Amino acid sequence: MRLLHTSDWHVGRTFHGRDLLAEQESVLGGLADLVADAGVDTVVVAGDIYDRAVPAAEAVQVCTRVLARIRAAGAEIVITxxxxxxxxxLGAFSDFAAAGGLHLRTRTAELDRPVVLHDEHGPVALYGIPYLEPEPARHALAVPDAKGHAGVLTEAMRRVRADLAERAGGTRSVVLAHAFVTGGAACDSERTIAVGGVEHVPLSVFDGVDYVALGHLHGPQRLAEHVRYSGSPLAYSFSEVNHHKSVWLVDLDADGLGAVERHELPVPRRLATLRGRLDDLLLDGEHERLVDHYLSVELTDPVRPTDPLRRLQERFPHAVHLVWSPESTAPRLKYTEAVRGRSDQEMAHDFVADCRGEAPSKRERRLLDEALVAVGREEG
Incomplete structure (x- = not known):
């Protein structure tokens, strides 16, 4: 049996205010072509199909079209x-969907009831472990003393292994789980799942099965030969600028895990970062290659430029993120040192100068002084 392991679609997410639905449908819809070309039997999606618990209608429509294309290409689909x-x-009408080849494993109490598919070597049991919020999961799994994510996932995997032990010899096993496993590398676009400061789950929790398809972390990575993150199919933050977005093609043979192959996905629009003074960035011909990239720009002008993002977007229409970090050799004072012996007027003037990179004009100083006097009069 050949599996395609993917996760973290986040359909409906925006990128610094830019709509991504068209890009998401293009990349995810292309998985159907991979299913057909690579002879994939089953597509597993390890969580975060949507970006929100209540997705917009447009996001649901995109997801519906993508899943329909994948199913029409010939693959069964298992989602947690x-x-x-x-x-x-997500699990609404799951019993009806399963009849059409879409298996939605969303119920915590049923995580040890697998989807069982068959190939020429016999049965393959696919267990979907939904994301387990520790407090409700402790009660749903009847383990009140379980601590954090590691505790509830340990119980979940105990139940999976117990069910697997009761099945006929030769039943191969795949687990889908959404968790932060120790050894994984995080990035900025993932929502924290820390509870009481602890979010990591030991790799050993997932011992005893043939393959573990993980979701949650957005970079593709291998924690063990049989335990991997596929990562997200698109970049959702500039911390992912060096990611090579991909999916895993997983082959199960008669003895269990046979081979795993990485397949890189197309990139609708690449990411890049720029740093320098505004005029230099607007005029330097070396940056012409970045005109079609999503850009994060760090401006180093000593004085904050006026309307810098609009000016950047005249040359770089996909500049979406901007920070101002003026180059300065002046030491930064502690707050107590910065205010010691200074009047309210002096501190207001210094605040404007610090925010903008140059001192306020005479007119601005007069307006600040008048405002402070007015405030003092009201307080008096």
């Missing part, structure tokens, strides 16, 4: 929810 999804909403 992540921390961004609503398990109850």
């Amino acid at each position: 929810p992540g921390n961004h999804d609503s398990a109850a909403r």
Whole structure:
């Protein structure tokens, strides 16, 4: 059996205010072509299908079209929810969907009831472990003393292994889970799942199965030969600028895990970062290659430029993020040192100068002084 492991679609997410639905549908819809070309039997999605628990209608429509294309290409689909999804909403009509080849494993109490598919070597049991919020999961799994994510996932995997032990010899196993496993590398676009400061789950929790398809972390990575993150299919923050977005093609043979192959996905619009003074960035011909990239720009002008993002977008229409970090050799004072012996007027003038990079004009100083006097009069 050949599996395609993907996760963290986050359909409906924007990128610094830019709509991504068209890009998401293009990349995710292309998985159907991969299913057909690579002979994929089953597509597994390890959580965060949507970016919100209540997705917009347009996001649902995109997801519906993508899943329909994948199913029409010939693959069964197994999905479990992540921390961004609503398990109850995602699992609605799951019994009916399963009849059409879409298996939604969303119920915590049923995580040890696998989807069982068959190939020429016999049965393959696919267990979907929904994202387990520790407090409700402790009660749903009847383990009141379980601590954090590690505790509830340990119980979940105990139940999976117990069910697997009762099945006929030769049953191969795949687990879908949405968690932060120790050794994984995080990035800025993932919502924290820390509870009481602890979010990591030991890798050993997932011992005893043939393959573990993980979701939550957005960079593709291998924690063990049989335990991997596929990562998100698109970049959702500039911290992912060096990611090579991909999916895993997983082959199960008669003895279990056979081989795993990485397949890189197309990039609708690349990311880049720029640093320098505004005029230099607008005039330097070396940056022409970045005109079609999403850009994060760090401006180093000593004085904050007027309307810098609009000016940048005249040359770089996809500049979406801007910070001002003036180059300065002056030491930064502690707050107590900065205000010691200074009047309210002096501190207001210095605040404007610090925010903008140059001192306020005479007119601005007069307006600040008049405002402070007015405030003092009202307080008096």
